Amino acid sequence: MRFVLFAVAALIASPALAQKPAKALPAPHPGAEVYQNICQACHMANALGGEGAGKIPALAKNGTLEAAGYPIMVVTGGKNAMPWFRGALTDQQISDVINYVRSNFGNKYKDKVTPAMVAEMGVPAPKGGMREQ
Amino acid sequence: MNWAEQGPTRREVLRTIGMMAGTAVLYQAMEVLGHAKETQFAGPPNLQGARPGTKVVVLGAGLAGMLAAYELAKAGYDVQILEYNNRPGGRNWSLYGGDTYTELGGATQKVGFSEGNYLNPGPWRIPYHHRALLHYCKKFGVALEPFIQMNQQALVQSSKAFGGKPMRYRELHADWDGNVAELLAKAIDNRGLDSVMTKEDADRLRIALREWGALDQNFKYSKNYRSSRRRGFERAQGGGVLGEPIPSDPHAFKDILDSGIWRTVAQHMNIDHQHAMFQPVGGMGMIGRGFAKQVEGKIRYNQKVTSISQQGGKVTVMHTDTGSGVTGTTEADYCVCTIPLSVLSQIDVDCSPGLDAAINALPYSNSVKVGLEFKRRFWEEEEAIYGGISFTDREISMISYPSGKLHSDGPAVILGAYTFGPASYKFAGMTPEERIQRALEQGSVFHPGRYKEEFIGGATVAWSRVPFTLGCCAQWNEDTRKEHYQTLVAVDNRLVLAGEHASYIGCWMEGAILSSLDAVTRLHSRALEA
Numbered sequence: 001m002r003f004v005l006f007a008v009a010a011l012i013a014s015p016a017l018a019q020k021p022a023k024a025l026p027a028p029h030p031g032a033e034v035y036q037n038i039c040q041a042c043h044m045a046n047a048l049g050g051e052g053a054g055k056i057p058a059l060a061k062n063g064t065l066e067a068a069g070y071p072i073m074v075v076t077g078g079k080n081a082m083p084w085f086r087g088a089l090t091d092q093q094i095s096d097v098i099n100y101v102r103s104n105f106g107n108k109y110k111d112k113v114t115p116a117m118v119a120e121m122g123v124p125a126p127k128g129g130m131r132e133q
Numbered sequence: 134m135n136w137a138e139q140g141p142t143r144r145e146v147l148r149t150i151g152m153m154a155g156t157a158v159l160y161q162a163m164e165v166l167g168h169a170k171e172t173q174f175a176g177p178p179n180l181q182g183a184r185p186g187t188k189v190v191v192l193g194a195g196l197a198g199m200l201a202a203y204e205l206a207k208a209g210y211d212v213q214i215l216e217y218n219n220r221p222g223g224r225n226w227s228l229y230g231g232d233t234y235t236e237l238g239g240a241t242q243k244v245g246f247s248e249g250n251y252l253n254p255g256p257w258r259i260p261y262h263h264r265a266l267l268h269y270c271k272k273f274g275v276a277l278e279p280f281i282q283m284n285q286q287a288l289v290q291s292s293k294a295f296g297g298k299p300m301r302y303r304e305l306h307a308d309w310d311g312n313v314a315e316l317l318a319k320a321i322d323n324r325g326l327d328s329v330m331t332k333e334d335a336d337r338l339r340i341a342l343r344e345w346g347a348l349d350q351n352f353k354y355s356k357n358y359r360s361s362r363r364r365g366f367e368r369a370q371g372g373g374v375l376g377e378p379i380p381s382d383p384h385a386f387k388d389i390l391d392s393g394i395w396r397t398v399a400q401h402m403n404i405d406h407q408h409a410m411f412q413p414v415g416g417m418g419m420i421g422r423g424f425a426k427q428v429e430g431k432i433r434y435n436q437k438v439t440s441i442s443q444q445g446g447k448v449t450v451m452h453t454d455t456g457s458g459v460t461g462t463t464e465a466d467y468c469v470c471t472i473p474l475s476v477l478s479q480i481d482v483d484c485s486p487g488l489d490a491a492i493n494a495l496p497y498s499n500s501v502k503v504g505l506e507f508k509r510r511f512w513e514e515e516e517a518i519y520g521g522i523s524f525t526d527r528e529i530s531m532i533s534y535p536s537g538k539l540h541s542d543g544p545a546v547i548l549g550a551y552t553f554g555p556a557s558y559k560f561a562g563m564t565p566e567e568r569i570q571r572a573l574e575q576g577s578v579f580h581p582g583r584y585k586e587e588f589i590g591g592a593t594v595a596w597s598r599v600p601f602t603l604g605c606c607a608q609w610n611e612d613t614r615k616e617h618y619q620t621l622v623a624v625d626n627r628l629v630l631a632g633e634h635a636s637y638i639g640c641w642m643e644g645a646i647l648s649s650l651d652a653v654t655r656l657h658s659r660a661l662e663a
Contacts, residue, residue, distance in 0.1 A: 041499060041561035042237075042597045050237030052600025053217040053437055054476035081475030081604055083496035088555070128610030130496070 031100025034093050038085065039101070047105035054081075060105035068113045069121050071098045077123030087125035091115035094122070172643055174265035177272075178650050180657045183209030187660060190215065190450055190463050192441075193471035194432045195223025196642055197631040197649040199424040200269065201469040202431055204653050210660075213463060214428060215436040215452055217601050222421020223471075224255040224602060225642060228504070228592050229416065236598040242565050245506075245590045247544045251416040252504025254594035255605075256642050257533075257548070258282065259411040262404065263643035265650065266420075270413070275423035280412040281536040283401045284521020288579050291526050294391035295384075299523065299579050304384065305394040307347065307363035311354030312386040314346020322352075356380050397524050405641075412536060420642070436461070438472060440481040441628065448627050467656055471632040471649070473497070475603040484625045491617035495634065497604025501560035503529070503572035503593040505549035511583045512547075513540065527575040528556035544589060549576050561595035568593045607634035622652070629656045 036045070039059070043049050047060040065071055075094050078084035085094065095113045102109040187210050191202045194216035202212045220226075228234060230246035246252075258280045259266060270277055285303035294300075320326055321335050321342075330338065343352055347360045354360060361367075361380040368379035400406055413419035425432065435455045442449040448468040453460045470477065475497045482492065512518040512534055520536040529550035538545070549572040552560050560568050569591035577584035596605045609618070622635045631645070631652035638644030 036562055037555070038558045038562070041558040041595065042603070044238045045562070048238075050239075050598065050600075052237055052603070053472070054479040054603050056237060056603060078496050080478040080493050081495070081497040083498075083608070126610065126612060128612035131498070131608045131610060 029100045031096035034097040059101050065102050072121045091118040094118045178654045180208035188465035189467045190465035191469045194221045196225055197645040198471040199428050200649045201653045202428045214432040216432050216434050217437050219434045221425035225421040226255055227251040227253050227416030227418030237600050240565050244592045250546045252592045253417040254502050256417050260405050261409045265646040266643045273423040275420050276414040277411040278414050280410040281520025282406050282410045286518050287521040288523040291392050294388050304364045305392055308383045308389045309394050311346045314342040315354040318342045318352040356382050442483045443626050468628045470630050473602045474634050487620040488625045491621040494613055494617050495607040498606050498608050499557040499597040500605050501552045501557050501595045503550035504546045505591045506544050506546045506589045508587045510545045523579050529572050529575045532576045561597045565593050606640035624655050624659050
């Protein structure tokens with residue numbers, strides 16, 4: 001969403017550029033919004049993570065993303081203190097955001113994750129839910 | 134109708150017992166009858182007789198860690214605390230003017246609040262029934278004052294009702310009760326409750342509804358003196374010529390339903406939000422400071438724990454000084470570890486496979502708080518809102534007016550956002566400046582023409598980016614409780630865990646305190662058996 005707003009602002013700011021019909025704006029990656037609204041709360045806008053008493057791993061240039069099954073497992077099932085996002089995100093959103101991270105931030109993995117793969121390989125949301133009611 | 138006809142009241146029974154047998158029996162009787170219920174605090178543990186020279190290393194100088202150190206030192210142990218931060222308190226924390234805070238990712242805020250103003254990034258209120266925490270606050274000289282949770286003069290705003298216009302809590306609450314009472318009375322008149330009540334009880338309920346809902350003689354919730362005494366007058370009562378009040382029009386019930394007001398009302402019926410509530414005078418961080426005075430000289434700050442070993446009949450903790458980078462080793466006979474599991478799960482801990490699994494099993498929650506400082510208390514001066522909370526269905530979820538220094542001049546800080554669910558991730562993903570701007574924008578719905586105009590500056594903490602916790606609190610569910618809780622709290626050879634994550638009062642300071650007392654009591658027994 002912020003990508004779109006920025007693009008509109010750029011158009012208003014430079015009307016000369018806007019009149020050129022040939023340059024169509026590239027559509028934002030469908031996973032970018034999910035990344036901004038969820039993932040970057042911990043992994044940061046530049047996907048470099050952070051380190052304090054503990055560490056939030058960098059997703060940038062991350063070799064463990066090579067096998068697509070691994071990020072599918074972590075995003076759907078969580079890992080240690082990282083919550084699971086099965087149920088909070090759709091399989092489509094999960095595949096979108098994994099594809100976004102695997103093709104950005106210095107990651108250049110060509111194969112694509114599909115919602116069907118998330119459905120098949122993903123960890124089911126725990127029955128007990130995120131917390132006691 | 135005479136309630137006494139139905140047998141003696143509980144109060145009468147209690148008075149009789151009290152006269153006959155004194156207060157001890159009275160207290161026992163109160164417990165049996167379900168009064169005097171609190172969290173599980175039977176008084177401080179009073180540990181004694183540690184074997185001379187026995188050492189305990191405590192990891193973390195939050196409330197659980199400092200209390201463990203205090204009680205163990207009192208019992209005769211030689212205690213050393215290692216703390217990652219350069220201050221005591223852990224999540225018990227206030228940000229004051231002059232403080233600098235750097236979150237994960239490197240964004241640094243220099244807090245510009247005026248003298249005495251603060252943001253409580255973590256805990257900010259204490260329920261009256263958190264008796265253990267209250268006990269130690271009193272014992273350690275931490276001054277408390279009332280925290281105003283519910284304020285009927287505050288506002289409730291919903292995008293789904295009244296065209297998004299904030300309404301007085303008082304009006305919505307009164308109209309909710311009034312309309313529900315009227316509908317129930319109507320159901321009784323239409324004999325709708327005949328199958329579940331006797332005629333006599335239905336008659337009594339009907340009368341009760343009139344009183345409870347401020348209904349008129351015809352059992353209608355209508356515009357009159359009676360309902361306006363609840364929801365407020367169109368023209369308030371005064372003196373002299375124009376002293377006569379003018380009643381106000383209740384809102385349409387559909388609008389009241391749309392507003393979702395029952396959620397706010399229900400929240401205040403929860404035992405965690407019932408009055409009385411407390412806060413420390415001068416910020417929540419005063420509790421951490423108060424506790425730290427009791428363990429003075431025992432805390433080594435800026436120590437990042439890297440491993441915990443239990444080899445060779447002792448505990449060996451490796452740690453690195455975050456300033457100098459110098460590594461150190463602390464040896465002890467026992468260890469109380471209060472490091473949050475979000476961090477502990479990344480440390481090499483020498484323990485049973487079961488405890489290791491428990492440490493790795495719990496996701497941590499997230500939340501964002503934003504403090505906004507304004508030039509003056511316009512909410513008090515112009516709207517008579519003294520403390521309490523205005524609620525919204527926007528991402529900030531609420532704004533909370535300061536309960537301290539009521540009726541004073543000068544700048545004051547409002548809690549401008551306390552996010553839940555997806556909004557927490559969205560806010561935490563922003564830069565601190567963006568969070569503050571967004572909170573200012575969203576909160577201005579309550580006080581247009583004042584909020585942005587009288588804003589001075591803000592501070593914000595996103596818990597997923599807090600360097601010493603990487604999140605708020607451990608999130609248990611029924612299954613993880615069954616599988617891991619008892620293992621997590623059990624003494625593992627020479628190691629015991631404590632903190633809110635080792636309690637059933639998760640995310641509250643009381644949970645950390647009670648967990649700590651239980652852990653040191655069991656560790657002490659273990660040490661005496663050894």
